[in-house]
Amino acid sequence: MVAFISHTTVDCTDAYALSTWWKVTLGYTDLDDDPNGLGDEECMIRDPKTGHLLLFVETPDAAEAKQRSxxxxxxxxxxxxxxxxxxxxxxxxxxxxxxxxxxxxxxxxxxxxxxxxxxxxxxxxxxxxxxxxxxxx
Known part of the structure; x- marks a missing residue:
C-alpha cells in the first residue's frame, strides 16, 4: 500500500487570522470555490504552484497548547x-x-x-x- 498526504493541518485558536498570516508568508491563496472568511472555524489555503494544502482548524485544546513549553x-x-x-x-x-x-x-x-x-x-x-x-x- 502507498498513501499520500492530502493536506497539512494546523490546530489553532483563530483559523482565519493564522491562515491569513501563513498565506502571506508562503504566497499561498484561498481555494477558488471556498474562500476563507472572518469567523470561519476552518480555513484552507493552497500553494498555487504545487497545490500543497494547509488547513487551519480551531480546536478547544489549541489555547492550552499555545501556552506549552x-x-x-x-x-x-x-x-x-x-x-x-x-x-x-x-x-x-x-x-x-x-x-x-x-x-x-x-x-x-x-x-x-x-x-x-x-x-x-x-x-x-x-x-x-x-x-x-x-x-x-
Missing part, C-alpha cells in the same frame, strides 16, 4: 525563495513572528537556521536561501 513535534522549515535568510527573518518578525532561537553559524560560517514562532506560538525554522548555500560551498 517545548519544541513542536512537527514544524515547517522555510527556505527563502527570493530573499536572504536575514531579510526573510526581518520581514517575518515585522509581520508578527517572534525569534525563539538563532542557530546561524552553529556548524561553521554560513550554516544554521533561525527558529521563529508564528503569532500563535507555532515554531518554524528559516533556512538559508539556495543562493546563500551555493555561495558557501
Amino acid at each position: 517545548g519544541k513542536n513535534r512537527i514544524h515547517f522549515d522555510l527556505r527563502p525563495a527570493t530573499s536572504s535568510q536575514e531579510q526573510e527573518v526581518e520581514a517575518l518578525v515585522a509581520r508578527g513572528a517572534s525569534v525563539v532561537g538563532d542557530l546561524r553559524g552553529k556548524y561553521g560560517p554560513g550554516t544554521g537556521w533561525v527558529v521563529l514562532a508564528d503569532p500563535e506560538g507555532n515554531e518554524f525554522c528559516v533556512l538559508r536561501s539556495e543562493a546563500e548555500r551555493a555561495a558557501t560551498v
Whole structure:
C-alpha cells in the first residue's frame, strides 16, 4: 500500500487570522470555490504552484497548547525563495513572528537556521536561501 498526504493541518485558536498570516508568508491563496472568511472555524489555503494544502482548524485544546513549553513535534522549515535568510527573518518578525532561537553559524560560517514562532506560538525554522548555500560551498 502507498498513501499520500492530502493536506497539512494546523490546530489553532483563530483559523482565519493564522491562515491569513501563513498565506502571506508562503504566497499561498484561498481555494477558488471556498474562500476563507472572518469567523470561519476552518480555513484552507493552497500553494498555487504545487497545490500543497494547509488547513487551519480551531480546536478547544489549541489555547492550552499555545501556552506549552517545548519544541513542536512537527514544524515547517522555510527556505527563502527570493530573499536572504536575514531579510526573510526581518520581514517575518515585522509581520508578527517572534525569534525563539538563532542557530546561524552553529556548524561553521554560513550554516544554521533561525527558529521563529508564528503569532500563535507555532515554531518554524528559516533556512538559508539556495543562493546563500551555493555561495558557501
